[in-house]
Amino acid sequence: MLVEVSLHLQHKLETKLSLTPYVKQSLEILKYSLEELEHIIREEANANPLIELIEPNSEHLLEMARVPNSQASNYESDALFDPLLHIPQQDSSIEPYLMEQLAVQRRLTKSEREIVLYLIRNLNESGYLDCDMEETAERFRVPIEKCDELISLLQSFEPAGIGARSLRECLQLQAARDGNAPKHTEALILRHLEDLAQGDFQFVADLYGVPKREIENAFSYIKQLNPRPLMAVQSARQELIIPDIIVEEFNGEHIISINDMYLPQISINPHYEELLRITDCGETGTYLKTKLSDAILLMRGIEQRHETLYKVTESILKKQRAFFQKGTKALVPLRLKEIADHVGLHESTVSRTISNKYIRTPKGIFALKTFFIRGVKMHNGEVESPLLIKEKIKAIIDSEDRNKPLSDQKIANLLLAEGIPIARRTVAKYREELSIPQSARRTKK
Known part of the structure; x- marks a missing residue:
C-alpha cells in the first residue's frame, strides 16, 4: 500500500500578546520600593560604563521624612490601624528560605505553586499573611476553599506560626505543633487570652474543671511562644x-x-x-x-x-x-x-x-x-464599611443585658436582621479588634 505525502506552505494569522523589553522592565521596576530601586540603580551603574550617577542633595535628604519603625506614636491610632502594615519590608533572605520548603512539595500543580508563592510574597516582616483571601481566589480563579488549603500548607512550613492571620492563630499554630504543650493550651489561646492576660486563672480553671495551677502553667507556656515567627530566621535591625x-x-x-x-x-x-x-x-x-x-x-x-x-x-x-x-x-x-x-x-x-x-x-x-478595605455587601446591594459595622457591634454590646450578654452568633443574627449578612467568626474578629471580651468574660464583669 502506497501513501502519498505532500509538502506545502500555509499562511496563518495569529494574535499573540507579547511584552516588549520596555514593558517588562517597567513592570519589574514598578514593584520596587524606593530603597530597592536605589539599590537597583547603583547595581546597574556598576555594570554599565555608560551610566553616570548624580548623587542626591544631602540637605534634601535631611528634610525627607524618615521614620524609625519603633516610633508607633508618629502614626494615627484608631481601631483600623494595623501596626503590622507599617513594618518595613522583610529581609531578602526570607523568601528563598520559604521557597526551599515550597520546592520539596512535589504534589503541587503549577497553579498551586503560583498561589503559595503569592502568599509568601504577601507575608509581612513578622510572618503574618497580609492579603485578602476572596481577592486572592478571584485573582487566581480558584475556589476560596483552595486558598484555605494552600494557606494551611504554608502554615506547615518553618518556622512554626508562619502564615498566621492573627496573633491568636500564630500562637495556636505553634502550640499545635508542639507535642509537649500543656493540656488545653490551644483552647486557651483561642478563647481566653484576655482572661489569662488579666490574671483570671481561677475563673478559667473553673470553666475547664481543672486546678488553677494547671492554667497558670499553660499561661507560662503561652508567654514563651514567639508572636513574630520570622524574627527567628532574620537578624534584628533598626530600619x-x-x-x-x-x-x-x-x-x-x-x-x-x-x-x-x-x-x-x-x-x-x-x-x-x-x-x-x-x-x-x-x-x-x-x-x-x-x-x-x-x-x-x-x-x-x-x-x-x-x-x-x-x-x-x-x-x-x-x-x-x-x-x-x-x-x-x-x-x-x-x-x-x-x-x-x-x-x-x-x-x-x-x-x-x-x-x-x-x-x-x-x-x-x-x-x-x-x-484598601474590603467592605461587607448588604442585602440592598450597598457595601458597608467594616468600621461602621464595628460601631454597630459596639453599640449592640453596650446596650445588652449585663446578666445575659449576647454571644457572637446572636450579634450576627441581629446584624442580619438589619440587612447586614455577616458570619459569626467575622463578628468575633471585629469584637477582638475592638478589645471587647467574649460573652463569658462580660458575664463575669
Whole structure:
C-alpha cells in the first residue's frame, strides 16, 4: 500500500500578546520600593560604563521624612490601624528560605505553586499573611476553599506560626505543633487570652474543671511562644521607612509628589557617548549600543514607575477624600479592581504599584495598602464599611443585658436582621479588634 505525502506552505494569522523589553522592565521596576530601586540603580551603574550617577542633595535628604519603625506614636491610632502594615519590608533572605520548603512539595500543580508563592510574597516582616483571601481566589480563579488549603500548607512550613492571620492563630499554630504543650493550651489561646492576660486563672480553671495551677502553667507556656515567627530566621535591625509618595496640603488642595530625592539621577557618560558616535560598528560599537539601550530602558522604566505611582495614588485619594478630614476612621471600602478600572490599568499592575510603598500625608505615614478595605455587601446591594459595622457591634454590646450578654452568633443574627449578612467568626474578629471580651468574660464583669 502506497501513501502519498505532500509538502506545502500555509499562511496563518495569529494574535499573540507579547511584552516588549520596555514593558517588562517597567513592570519589574514598578514593584520596587524606593530603597530597592536605589539599590537597583547603583547595581546597574556598576555594570554599565555608560551610566553616570548624580548623587542626591544631602540637605534634601535631611528634610525627607524618615521614620524609625519603633516610633508607633508618629502614626494615627484608631481601631483600623494595623501596626503590622507599617513594618518595613522583610529581609531578602526570607523568601528563598520559604521557597526551599515550597520546592520539596512535589504534589503541587503549577497553579498551586503560583498561589503559595503569592502568599509568601504577601507575608509581612513578622510572618503574618497580609492579603485578602476572596481577592486572592478571584485573582487566581480558584475556589476560596483552595486558598484555605494552600494557606494551611504554608502554615506547615518553618518556622512554626508562619502564615498566621492573627496573633491568636500564630500562637495556636505553634502550640499545635508542639507535642509537649500543656493540656488545653490551644483552647486557651483561642478563647481566653484576655482572661489569662488579666490574671483570671481561677475563673478559667473553673470553666475547664481543672486546678488553677494547671492554667497558670499553660499561661507560662503561652508567654514563651514567639508572636513574630520570622524574627527567628532574620537578624534584628533598626530600619527607616522612606515614603515613596508625599502628599501636602496647600490652600485646601492636596498636592501629590513622587519622592525621588533619595534616588541618584542617571545620565549618560559623555566620553562613551562620543566614542559611540565614532565607533558605530564592530564588537565595541555593538557593546556600546547594548549598554546605551540598557541605560535608556532603565531611565524610561523609572519614569514610567513614577507616572503610574502618581496616577494610582491620585485615584486612591479621590476615592478616600474623607481620610484627610477624619483619618483612617473615614476610609470607605475600596478594592484593587476599582482603582484598576479608574486608571485604565490591569489589576495586577495596581497590585505591583502599591506593594511595599508608603505615603506621607498630613495625617501621618501609611502603607498604600492601608487605603484598601474590603467592605461587607448588604442585602440592598450597598457595601458597608467594616468600621461602621464595628460601631454597630459596639453599640449592640453596650446596650445588652449585663446578666445575659449576647454571644457572637446572636450579634450576627441581629446584624442580619438589619440587612447586614455577616458570619459569626467575622463578628468575633471585629469584637477582638475592638478589645471587647467574649460573652463569658462580660458575664463575669
